[in-house]
Amino acid sequence: MNPAERKPFRFGVVVRRADTGKDWAERARRIEDIGFSTLLMPDHFVGPRFAPIAGLTAAAMATSTLRIGTLVFSNDYRHPVVLAKELATLDVLSEGRLDVGLGTGWMRQDYDQAGLAFDSPKVRFERFAEALEVLRGVWSEGPFTYHGTYYDIDGLDQEPKPIQRPYPKLLFPGGGPRMLRLAAWYGDYINLTLRVQADGTAVDPTDGGYEAFLDKIETVRAAAGDRFDSIELGTSVQQVGIPTDREQWSAMSTDDRQRQTPQVLLGNVQDMADKLRYWRDTHGLNFFVLHNDKDLDAFAPVVEMLAGS
Numbered sequence: 001m002n003p004a005e006r007k008p009f010r011f012g013v014v015v016r017r018a019d020t021g022k023d024w025a026e027r028a029r030r031i032e033d034i035g036f037s038t039l040l041m042p043d044h045f046v047g048p049r050f051a052p053i054a055g056l057t058a059a060a061m062a063t064s065t066l067r068i069g070t071l072v073f074s075n076d077y078r079h080p081v082v083l084a085k086e087l088a089t090l091d092v093l094s095e096g097r098l099d100v101g102l103g104t105g106w107m108r109q110d111y112d113q114a115g116l117a118f119d120s121p122k123v124r125f126e127r128f129a130e131a132l133e134v135l136r137g138v139w140s141e142g143p144f145t146y147h148g149t150y151y152d153i154d155g156l157d158q159e160p161k162p163i164q165r166p167y168p169k170l171l172f173p174g175g176g177p178r179m180l181r182l183a184a185w186y187g188d189y190i191n192l193t194l195r196v197q198a199d200g201t202a203v204d205p206t207d208g209g210y211e212a213f214l215d216k217i218e219t220v221r222a223a224a225g226d227r228f229d230s231i232e233l234g235t236s237v238q239q240v241g242i243p244t245d246r247e248q249w250s251a252m253s254t255d256d257r258q259r260q261t262p263q264v265l266l267g268n269v270q271d272m273a274d275k276l277r278y279w280r281d282t283h284g285l286n287f288f289v290l291h292n293d294k295d296l297d298a299f300a301p302v303v304e305m306l307a308g309s
Contacts, residue, residue, distance in 0.1 A: 007232060007286040009276070009306040012038035014071055014236075015059075015293045016049040024055070025062035027293070032066040034300045035307035038099060039063075040071040040289060045110045053086050060094035069099030071191065071236070071289060072173055076105035076116060076124060080131040080151065081158070084138040088162045096163035099189065101171035102135075104128040104179075108200030121198050125178055126150070132186065139167040175207065177219055184223035184231070189287055192216045192235040209257030217283055234287030239264045240272060241298035262288065269301040276306060 013036050018024035031039050039059050041052040056068040068090075073083065091098040104124040105111070111118040119127075130148040137144040138158050146153040162168050172183035175195035183190045192213065195204040213235075221228050238258075258264050262279045265272040279285045290299050 005229075006281060007284070008308050009280065010037040010232065010234075010287045011303045011307055012036060012040050012069075012071070012287065012289040013293050013296065013299075014040045014042060014289060014291055015055075016042065016047075017055075018050075021058065024050075024058055028059040028062045028066060031293075031296070032063045034296075035303045036066070036290075037307070038067040038069055038289075040069050040099075040101065043070055043072065043074045043077065044107060045077075045114050046107075053090060056098075057090060057093060060090070060097060065097075067097045067099050068094060069171060070101035072101030072103040072171065074103060074105030074107075074110070075128040075131045076111070076119075080134040081138060081153065081156065084135050085158055087135075087168065088139060088158070088160050091162035091164055091168050092160050096168075098162070098164070098168045099171050100135075100168045101173070101189075101191075102128070102132065103173050106196045106200050111200070118200060129182060132182075136167055174216060174220065175204075180216055180219045181223040184220045184228070187231060189232045189234070190220060191287075191289060192233070192285075208261075210260035212257075213261045214283070217285075232287040234285050234289065235261070235263055236289045236291045237263060237265055237299070238291045239266065240290070240295050240302075241265070242267060265302075269305065272299075272302045273305050276302070 013031055015027060015031070018027055028039055041055050042049060043052050052070050052073070059066065060068050087098060087100055108118055127150045130150050133148070134146055134151050134153060137146055137153070138156060139162055141161070143155040143157040144153055145155055169188040170186055171189040171191065172179065172187040173191045173193045174180040174183045175193040195207040196202070197204050217233065220231070220233065224231060259266065262276060262285060265275055276288060290296070
């Protein structure tokens with residue numbers, strides 16, 4: 001890649017909870033001080049996690065430059081008109097620092113334990129595509145009308161509008177070709193992921209590895225066309241650093257295919273930084289998300305070395 005075409009490194013981190021409001025605010029400020037661009041939260045009912053809108057609001061109030069967002073809102077959990085109102089308000093309160101991560105919803109356990117219908121991947125994807133049109137429409141100026149299969153909106157002119165115009169930046173996960181193509185058409189950021197099985201219980205065992213990862217990049221490139229250069233492409237870093245015992249090494253050796261991708265960064269700080277430089281300089285990835293903030297201490301030196309460069 002031509003050095004002039006390289007996008008600067010950006011880093012996000014997924015944070016799920018803290019013991020107190022003070023701890024949460026201090027965590028957000030530390031993440032900002034290290035050089036991360038974005039604090040992200042997941043959207044699930046099960047597990048020890050804060051609710052994202054309240055958590056992101058608190059993080060925004062505790063910081064001044066840190067962007068806040070989700071990885072990702074699950075469309076099936078809330079109506080897009082309700083979500084649009086909440087997010088427009090959050091964009092105003094954060095002074096335009098909101099990144100909106102969006103997905104269909106996928107984790108079967110959430111649906112089963114909350115009593116929600118778990119529809120087929122096709123239905124969930126089609127409903128999500130409609131919801132995306134509703135969000136963008138409600139955030140636009142003037143009354144919005146939409147008559148689809150899943151949503152019916154009649155002359156809604158909702159305020160406030162987001163500060164970011166025409167709407168906040170959109171982040172999409174992408175594992176399968178349908179979502180990758182949609183992300184390529186609409187996304188500002190794309191987080192390359194492993195595909196999930198249709199039943200929503202586990203990662204698809206047929207996916208993964210270096211070649212599959214490159215194929216996802218090419219799917220995005222082909223679908224995006226002229227807008228590809230404006231997309232910030234990246235992935236979540238699942239494993240970092242040097243394991244401290246044999247058990248950790250064994251856990252990291254369960255799928256050697258993923259070691260070839262930027263989702264696994266093993267070694268010292270220089271090793272990790274060099275691998276990320278390879279993926280940025282050779283394949284155009286520049287936005288890397290630390291999957292778990294328990295690894296913050298191990299990954300912080302990499303962020304401090306590369307962020308913005």
